[in-house]
Amino acid sequence: MKELIRKFTMGHPKQMTEPVIWYFLEGFTVGFPAVAVYFAINLFITYFNNPSIIFDKGYWNIALWLAGFFLLQLTVSTVTFLKTFLPGALNSAQNKKDFIQxxxxxxxxxxxxxxxxxxxxTxxxxxxxxxxxxxxSFTGLFGVVFSCILTSVFMFWFNWKMALAFYIALPISAIIILISFKVLGNLIVSSRTAKDNTAEALNEYLSGMKILRSYNQIGKGFSKLEDAYKNLKDISIRGETLGGSFLGFALTFARAGLPLMCFAGTYLIVGGEIGLTEFLSIIIIGTKIISPLLTWIRYTAILRMQYVSATRIDNVMRKKELGGEKSIQVKDLGDIEFEHTGFSYLPEKNVIDDISCTFKKNSLTAIVGPSGGGKSTILKLIARFWDVKSGSIKIGGVSLNEINPDQWLKHISMVLQEVYLFHDTIRENIMFGNKNATEEDMIRASKLAGCHEFIEKLPEGYNTIVGEGGSTLSGGEKQRISIARAILKNAPILLLDEPTASLDSKNEVLVQKAISNLxxxxxxxxxxxxxxxIKNADKIIVLDKGRIVEEGRHSELLEKQGLYARLWYLQNKSKEWKISL
Incomplete structure (x- = not known):
C-alpha cells in the first residue's frame, strides 16, 4: 500500500490526507443512516400496532435524528466533492510541473x-x-470500504446468519478480480504501448509530410499510421471484452448476495428464528450495502489500470538526473579542460576515447575531422547534455559534474546543426535567447547574423509566424535566426556546430565577421x-575516430602534412571539379 500511495502521489503522500478523511466521513454518513433504518422500521411497525405512539416524544426525537443525518450526509458529500476534486486538479497541475522539471x-x-x-x-x-x-477510484476507495465495513458490522450484529448469506458469494467475486489482474496485466501494458506507437506514428507522419510527399510515399506513411491504429483497436477490443467479462461476472456474484440473503431470511422466518420486522430491516440494510460494494469492485478493477499509468510516470521520476549543486559566476569561468575523457552512446562503442585537451578562455578553438569522429559529441558534453563515462571535464579547475546544469547553461549559447524554431513570430524566436533584450539589441544581433535583410523583406517582418520547427523558412534562414538568438543571449561561452554549413557565400562572410567580433x-x-x-582560429583540434590526432594553428598543421593537410588539400581540389554534361 505504501508503494501504491507513493506512485499515485508522486512522492507526496500528504496529497491524499484530506481527500481520504473526507471520504471516510462520507462513508460514515452513508453507512450510519442505513443502520438507523433498522430502528425506523421497528418504530414503523410499532406505530401500526399502536397509532398513539406518534405523539410519543421519543418517536419524534428519532425522526429528527434521521433527518439530521440525511442533512449531514448531503453537507458532507458536497464538501467532500469540493475538498477532493479542486485540490486534485491543483495537485495534478503541480505534479505535471514536477514532471516537466x-x-x-x-x-x-x-x-x-x-x-x-x-x-x-504519459x-x-x-x-x-x-x-x-x-x-x-483510489481515495474514494477508502470511504467506500469504510462504509461497507461499518454497515456490515451492524448487519452481522443484527443477524449473522443473513449477513453470512449476503457475503457467501463475495469470495468468488474477489477471486475473479484477482484472476483478471493476472490475465489483464500484460494486456493493459500492451494497450499503453500501442497508444505510444500510435502517437509516435501520427507525430512522424505529420512531421515527415514534406519527405513523404517528395518521395511520393504518403500512402506508405499513412499505412504505418493505419497499422498502428488497427493494432490499438485490436488490443482495445480484447481488453474491453476480457475486462468487461471479468467485471461483469464479479459484479453478478456480488449482486447475488441480496437474493441469497432473502432466501436465508425466509428460511429463518419459517423456522421461527426471526420476525418479519427484523427480516425487512436487514434486507433494507443489504440494499444499502450493495451500492458501495459494487463501487468497491469497480474501483478495484479501475485501480489496476491506473496503477500502470502511475508506474509509467514513476519510472520517469526515478531516472537518474544530472547531478551538481555548485553555482559558478562569470568571473570564475576559466579554461575548459578535458582530462582523459571518454564517452559512448552505446556500451560497446566509444564515440570519444581518452581525450585530453584545453579550450582556452576568450579564444576561438575549432574542431575538425571526418564525419562520425565525435566533434558534435564534444560540444554536447561541454553543454552537459550528457555526463562523461570516464575522465572529467573541468571549468576553471571545477569538475563540470559538480556544477548545477541549469546554472551552467546560463553561461552558454549554442548553434547546432539541427536548428529548431518554435511556432511563433521571428521576433519571439530571436528574443528567446534573452527575454530582457531591447528591440535595438535584437535587430543588432540579427544584422550580425546576416538575417535582418531577409526578415525585413517578409510581409510581416519580425512579426512573421514561422511554422513548427521553422518549416516555413529555408535551412539557411533558420540557421541565421538561430545564430542571432545565440548572439543576443551574449553568453561568455559560445558553441557553434557548423554554423555556416547552410549559408551561401555572401552570408557566410557576414557570419564569419560576426564570429570574429564574438x-x-x-x-x-x-x-x-x-x-x-577557421583558418584564423587560435587553435584547431583534429579528431579522427574519437581521438585527437593533431592540434595547433592552421599554418602549423599544414606543415605537419597530416590529416588536416589532406583535408585542406581535398577541399581546395574539389573547387576545381566541374560537372560534365
Missing part, C-alpha cells in the same frame, strides 16, 4: 531511448488516469567542415 534535468540519453509518443501519452493519458484515481571576451568552440572558415 524532472525531464529538464535528465540527460539527453533519456530522450534518445524514449520515444516522443511515449512521453506525450503527460496526457497517464496523468489524467492518476488524477481520476486521486479524486475518485571572439572578443568570449570562449568560442566551433565545429567546421569548411576549413577556410
Amino acid at each position: 524532472k525531464i529538464k534535468r535528465l540527460p539527453l540519453g533519456f530522450f534518445s531511448k524514449t520515444r516522443s509518443g511515449e512521453l506525450i501519452n 503527460f496526457t493519458g497517464d496523468f489524467l488516469a492518476i488524477e481520476q484515481g486521486m479524486v475518485g 571572439v572578443k571576451d568570449k570562449t568560442v568552440i566551433m565545429i567546421a567542415h569548411r576549413l577556410k572558415t
